[in-house]
Amino acid sequence: MELYSSKYNYHGVINSKHSLINNTLTGAVDIIENNIWNLIEAQKFNLIEKDPLSNLIERGYLYGDPKEEKKLFYTLYNSFMKKATSRPIRFVFCPSYYCNLKCIYCFEKNFSYYNSHQFMSDAVFTKSVDAMEKLAEEYSGRVYAIELFGGEPLLKRTKRTVEKILEAAKSRKTSVTIVTNGVNIEKLIDILSQHKNNIEYLQITIDGPPDIHNKRRKYKSGRGTFDKISNGIDLLIKNNLKTKIRINVDYSNIEYIPSLYEYMHHKKWITNKNIKSQLSLIGDHSSLEYNNVIVPGEILLKKLIKIYDLHPELEEAFGYHIFKPLRHLLDIIGGAPNISPKFINCETNLLELHILCPDGLIYACPESIGYPEYAIGKFYPNLEYFEYKVKLWKERTIFNIPKCRECKFSPICGGGCSYSSFLIHKGDMVPVCERYQEVLDTFLKLRGEKILKKFIDGLSKDIPVE
Ligand code: SF4
Ligand code: SF4
Missing domain, CATH: 3.20.20.70 (Aldolase class I)
Incomplete structure (x- = not known):
């Protein structure tokens, strides 16, 4: 049977034997032996035993047909957008x-x-x-x-x-x-x-x-x-x-x-x-x-983990929420309910915030207020959207930004900070990326053993790939 690797697989080494894998689209998080993952990367699927292979297919790391993944992507995206666009502003x-x-x-x-x-x-x-x-x-x-x-x-x-x-x-x-x-x-x-x-x-x-x-x-x-x-x-x-x-x-x-x-x-x-x-x-x-x-995020993370090593109560209190690349993974590992990919970077992409300012203008992003060129409309003297400006914020999706279309983190990143891209890339469809790969790799290097223990202690019966 011909197999294809998912476009959305993240793989991070924990130690000489084990790695963590995460499919950012399906939300699957698993521990896998490095030698099995190496075979997958080398596309030597025929050398993998039946059990691990069928688990990998079931959890969306491998597909028999790449069209299946595309279909799943659009199903999840449409269901996310249906919910998200009905949220009140x-x-x-x-x-x-x-x-x-x-x-x-x-x-x-x-x-x-x-x-x-x-x-x-x-x-x-x-x-x-x-x-x-x-x-x-x-x-x-x-x-x-x-x-x-x-x-x-x-x-x-x-x-x-x-x-x-x-x-x-x-x-x-x-x-x-x-x-x-x-x-x-x-x-x-x-x-x-x-x-x-x-x-x-x-x-x-x-x-x-x-x-x-x-x-x-x-x-x-x-x-x-x-x-x-x-x-x-x-x-x-x-x-x-x-x-x-x-x-x-x-x-x-x-x-x-x-x-x-x-x-x-x-x-x-x-x-x-x-x-x-x-x-x-x-x-x-x-x-x-x-x-x-x-x-860079991974350098700050290293410093924070050193602090947490000396003060474990702080790790308990504050965790890693400040690192966007870790949020999705840690929510899944922590057992948070109803985790789905989020497909957008922040509320500005859906104009969920309407910021009403002293200049009578409406802004979408808190950091952009006071700079009329980024306003999405006005409410004084009359209420009016600036359709061209509205489009600028709304069109910044992972479908429209070429680099994002090819990115394995796109279902959980959503295309990077639009405002930052406006400031730096002056309206070009070029994203400003968070350091997903580097932050995740660093986290697994320093905290991977803890996650592994958690899987072995509590979830061993659920570990599908070992
Ligand atoms: S902004 Fe960067 S990390 Fe985010 S989806 Fe686009 S390419 Fe990927
Ligand atoms: S600064 Fe960037 S991430 Fe923050 S609200 Fe504005 S567009 Fe969103």
Whole structure:
């Protein structure tokens, strides 16, 4: 029987005897002996025994006819898109492009240069709510989610607009999430606590223990913000408001996670049910260059694993979510339900976010706000999509980008960050790739034995290929 290898097979060596294989389309993850995999790569299928071979066929690593895989690809893609395109859109209000801080890595640094509309006027705000109503009606019949973003949304000057947004959410029985730098909690706690039943959570960023954080997230005067933020989080706790602490990491601050974690422990934030925390990766979407701070994913991963080796409780707490190439695989291994390939890079490809900004424009990607050339429409003075711009975001699919069409990671990558590609490749259909191969290989080198043990201990009866 003639056999063909799937286009979507990933293979990573664990040790001299075993490898892990993953089919990114079917979601199959298995352990295989290296000598069997070598025969597959050499296409010597006739030398493989019947059992492993039929398992490999069953799990989508091999096909009798390449058309079968194409058919499966389109079936899974269509079913994903059917679900994804029926998801309601999320409305993000930016009451201000202005921010009261000057963080060292901020992607919005040049706002005042590019965009003169620093604050949302009353007239623009009224139109933003009208636009939300009309669009919600068009898409799903109701407003399902409201978010607050900026600039910094929680300022003395924006307080009245924020209050009106919270009122608008309350009257529509819609929950609100707020992304804030956290330094003005005290100034707005009255309206926040008044609307606490509607606020899902506030996301506040901390970059490390006080001395590290203060060097990175500071006021325009250069003064550090750690104490203000820490007091703000305490105040939220006191008022029963939920907080998500985002810990921004890059190569220069990642080693300080343990001391920040110790601080959070000391404050009893770790055990507080109203506080969640997660790591978040700092990247530079405008460049392909690396430096001392932004390094290739596998190098950061190595450093993180060294930290986890010394502090296993941190591995338990934060895991590897920041590495996009690992998410799909670890979700499957962890037994998460209903894992399917995702076929798109992020919500911008389906215009799931509508970001309503002070300049009266609608943006699809949070990083692109303030740059009118990337707006997908306007809501002031009238609501209108810019069809040409809409197309730019929506057409960036794994079918339209030639490199993605041939890529084994395409079902789980979805074609890379569109905004990054706009900035770097100026609208050409050239993707900006995550380092899937390198990150996965490094992970298996350093954590593969653990996965192998998990398979042998818990899943041995299910291991189809051995
Ligand atoms: S962006 Fe790169 S990694 Fe992602 S699907 Fe396209 S080619 Fe593959
Ligand atoms: S397009 Fe890129 S920067 Fe914008 S939301 Fe998606 S991944 Fe993030």
